[in-house]
Amino acid sequence: MIKELKVDAIKCGTVIDHIPPGKVFKVIDLLGIGENDQVMIGTNLSSPKHGRKDVIKIENRYLSVEEINSVSLVARSATISIIEDFKPCKKTKIEIPDVLKGILVCPNRHCVTNSEPVVTVFDVEAKDPLSIRCRYCERVFGEEIGKANSL
Ligand SMILES: [Zn+2]
Structure with a gap:
């Protein structure tokens, strides 16, 4: 029961x-x-x-x-x-916003956001499944971004 x-x-x-x-x-x-x-x-x-x-x-x-x-x-x-x-x-x-600012760490180790003190910005290109683009290195990431950031 x-x-x-x-x-x-x-x-x-x-x-x-x-x-x-x-x-x-x-x-x-x-x-x-x-x-x-x-x-x-x-x-x-x-x-x-x-x-x-x-x-x-x-x-x-x-x-x-x-x-x-x-x-x-x-x-x-x-x-x-x-x-x-x-x-x-x-x-x-709650809804996934169009822009994610200062929430995620860019998984691209060579991205400038990982060596300089800048706030990360990702543009959300698709929400289901998730597809986001780093505004600095322009790389696109999917659902795995969560794992990369231990979400
Ligand atoms: Zn990046």
Whole structure:
């Protein structure tokens, strides 16, 4: 018998829901969630729409646009809710942006971004499957960019 586990509500912060099962720890890595953050994690919860899902609730933390964009690379089906006083007050469906700035490290070791202190910029040419082009070395990378950056 499998029952949905309820993850406790948080007073204020961010809830990232509908993360593909097993990807929650990648999201934690990406967001640099550390020992001092108060988080609640649910994995393999049943979801009426998507079968199984992971959920993470982060107390007292709001995500920047860059952070939301980076989450989109590992969990494009995720939704982000901002919680105020135990109530969701804003819900956003995340989407891979057209430009990824300062999120990824270029996998091309000879790329100038790996030797000079410049912010990486990738233009997203296709989202499914992912295809992105480094604006500095013009190399194109696919889904493997995630692995190269230990996403
Ligand atoms: Zn590059």
